[in-house]
Amino acid sequence: MAGQKLYPRATVKKIVKAHSNCNVSKNADVMMFLDYMLFMQTLMKEATIEAKQGGERGITARSVKKVTADSLAKFRG
Amino acid sequence: MARESRHPDATPTRRASSAEPSASIHRRSILRTPGSQAARGLPRPQGLSASGRKFAPPTPHARAAFRTIDSRRAAIFTPHRVRRKSLREVRDSPRDFLLSLGRVLARNTEVITTSSSSPRDEDKTPGSDGAGNDTTLGMISVGDDDDDDDEELPKRPRLSLPIGEEDDDDDSDDLQPHRSVVIDDDNFTMQSIEMPRRAISEQPGGRFSMGDTRMSDYFNTNDMLHSEDIGVDSGFFPPTAVLDEGNFTMGMDELPSPERLDSDRGRESDFGIEVPVGDINESTFMIAAQVEESPDRAPAAADTDEPMYDDYAPLADQRSDDLDDEDLLGGVPTLEDEPVEARSEEQQDEAETEHAATKRAEMRGSGKKTIKVSKYGIEYPSLPPAVVKRLAQNFATASGAKGKVTPDAMKAIMQASDWFFEQLGEDLQAYAKHAGRKTIDESDVLTLMKRQRQINPNTTPFALAQRHLPRELLQDLRMTPPFAPKTRRKAKGGAEDEDVT
Numbered sequence: 001m002a003g004q005k006l007y008p009r010a011t012v013k014k015i016v017k018a019h020s021n022c023n024v025s026k027n028a029d030v031m032m033f034l035d036y037m038l039f040m041q042t043l044m045k046e047a048t049i050e051a052k053q054g055g056e057r058g059i060t061a062r063s064v065k066k067v068t069a070d071s072l073a074k075f076r077g
Numbered sequence: 078m079a080r081e082s083r084h085p086d087a088t089p090t091r092r093a094s095s096a097e098p099s100a101s102i103h104r105r106s107i108l109r110t111p112g113s114q115a116a117r118g119l120p121r122p123q124g125l126s127a128s129g130r131k132f133a134p135p136t137p138h139a140r141a142a143f144r145t146i147d148s149r150r151a152a153i154f155t156p157h158r159v160r161r162k163s164l165r166e167v168r169d170s171p172r173d174f175l176l177s178l179g180r181v182l183a184r185n186t187e188v189i190t191t192s193s194s195s196p197r198d199e200d201k202t203p204g205s206d207g208a209g210n211d212t213t214l215g216m217i218s219v220g221d222d223d224d225d226d227d228e229e230l231p232k233r234p235r236l237s238l239p240i241g242e243e244d245d246d247d248d249s250d251d252l253q254p255h256r257s258v259v260i261d262d263d264n265f266t267m268q269s270i271e272m273p274r275r276a277i278s279e280q281p282g283g284r285f286s287m288g289d290t291r292m293s294d295y296f297n298t299n300d301m302l303h304s305e306d307i308g309v310d311s312g313f314f315p316p317t318a319v320l321d322e323g324n325f326t327m328g329m330d331e332l333p334s335p336e337r338l339d340s341d342r343g344r345e346s347d348f349g350i351e352v353p354v355g356d357i358n359e360s361t362f363m364i365a366a367q368v369e370e371s372p373d374r375a376p377a378a379a380d381t382d383e384p385m386y387d388d389y390a391p392l393a394d395q396r397s398d399d400l401d402d403e404d405l406l407g408g409v410p411t412l413e414d415e416p417v418e419a420r421s422e423e424q425q426d427e428a429e430t431e432h433a434a435t436k437r438a439e440m441r442g443s444g445k446k447t448i449k450v451s452k453y454g455i456e457y458p459s460l461p462p463a464v465v466k467r468l469a470q471n472f473a474t475a476s477g478a479k480g481k482v483t484p485d486a487m488k489a490i491m492q493a494s495d496w497f498f499e500q501l502g503e504d505l506q507a508y509a510k511h512a513g514r515k516t517i518d519e520s521d522v523l524t525l526m527k528r529q530r531q532i533n534p535n536t537t538p539f540a541l542a543q544r545h546l547p548r549e550l551l552q553d554l555r556m557t558p559p560f561a562p563k564t565r566r567k568a569k570g571g572a573e574d575e576d577v578t
Binding site: 005006007008011012014015016017018019020021022023025026027028030031032033034035036037038039040041043044045047048049051057058059060061063064065068071072074075076077 | 103167450451452453455456458459460461464465467469472473475476477479480481482483485486488489490491492494496497498499500501502503504505506507508509510514515516517518519521522523525526528529531538541542545546547549550553554
């Protein structure tokens with residue numbers, strides 16, 4: 001986080017542009033990535049809880065998959 | 078009830094014992110003893126057992142009564158008494174049922190009457206002999222009172238009962254007190270009764286020995302007829318043939334019948350064999366082919382990587398190809414086809430796993446580094462895995478997860494993030510278009526975050542940005558913000574006010 005860029009801004013812009021078929025204003029991608037970070041936070045938190053409930057050691061694909069749908073629904077606009 | 082009418086003495090045994098034994102006994106004694114002498118004599122001796130017994134009982138009936146009373150008393154003092162009482166309650170054992178059934182059936186034969194009458198005679202005869210015993214028993218029971226007599230009386234009825242049987246029953250009851258054993262025996266009998274019925278067709282182990290004996294018997298006869306053949310057969314054809322012969326040798330068959338039986342059994346057994354034998358080539362090949370196919374499928378499904386894709390692939394197709402349902406349908410067969418190619422590739426080179434992965438990705442139309450196509454036909458890259466992994470790891474440790482995020486979990490997270498951006502783009506597009514713009518603005522993102530409840534009066538976007546974003550990006554945010562953030566906040570506050578009002 002310190003030395004390198006947090007994320008490739010151009011990539012995020014491209015992704016959103018491709019999905020929305022719209023242009024993305026100059027600094028909107030920052031807020032988008034902020035939203036993405038919040039989503040990741042939620043996702044990992046839920047996955048951790050799920051993993052602990054499932055008695056797993058660490059986060060596994062299963063826990064992440066189980067939580068993905070809910071997290072996405074939570075971030076539905 | 079019928080029994081009572083017939084043998085008033087016999088039936089009351091149980092009921093009298095349960096109801097009011099003493100009175101019944103007195104009545105009986107009165108009834109039985111023809112003379113008034115005995116009637117006088119009996120009640121006293123029972124009441125005053127010691128004195129009454131020391132004197133010789135006047136009549137044989139009185140002796141019998143004394144003897145029975147003494148026996149009861151002795152029985153009371155025996156430790157098994159409790160068991161007997163318990164047995165009375167349990168009385169409904171299969172054997173009792175059989176006895177009652179026999180009595181019902183015995184109406185015609187009146188066997189019971191003879192049996193009951195004979196014991197009476199026996200009672201009379203031993204009664205005289207038992208006089209000496211009576212004295213001894215009387216000595217033992219000297220201390221007993223009327224209460225004891227009352228207690229004793231319950232058993233009295235048995236005497237009148239088909240005495241021989243009942244007394245024998247008493248003896249057997251003394252043995253039976255192993256109630257568990259009795260029950261087991263009953264069950265065993267029940268089973269033994271049922272088993273043969275079932276077993277006649279099957280007759281597994283139990284009859285085997287029986288069959289052996291019979292076999293030996295019949296083999297002697299058969300040996301007389303055909304010496305070696307059957308013996309060899311019995312030796313080699315283990316249980317079924319033997320059993321069959323054992324069962325059906327009842328009819329004293331010669332060789333042909335066991336052969337028939339064997340052939341019947343053998344036909345079924347051979348039936349399975351014969352079909353392959355008859356169609357050796359085809360059927361065996363069919364089986365072989367199936368055997369070959371199945372293992373191929375199984376490992377393909379067993380691959381750890383593929384299920385991952387299989388789980389997501391349909392959904393991914395849905396999401397990326399919402400326009401085309403055919404792609405969904407087409408996606409499934411491709412998935413089925415993938416394992417085949419994967420197999421071949423694995424067989425060719427396992428070192429080219431990456432190549433295979435890229436091929437799979439191409440098959441699905443989605444690759445990690447390779448370009449994916451959105452529903453608008455626009456190619457787009459995915460976030461670099463390193464960035465996602467760093468974020469995931471940070472948030473995972475922050476949320477208390479131990480260890481590192483596994484590669485499998487990373488795949489799932491990448492998939493989730495792809496879906497997230499897809500959803501994000503659609504939502505932002507909707508907001509922008511709703512605002513009449515062709516460009517997604519920051520306000521759209523803010524609206525979205527507010528709708529996601531990520532932004533609320535307590536958490537401002539600026540605070541979130543400050544918490545999560547590095548300085549550079551904050552500065553980028555501020556670049557526009559110096560005036561923009563305030564306007565945003567005002568706008569946001571106004572929006573909220575509008576919502577509230």
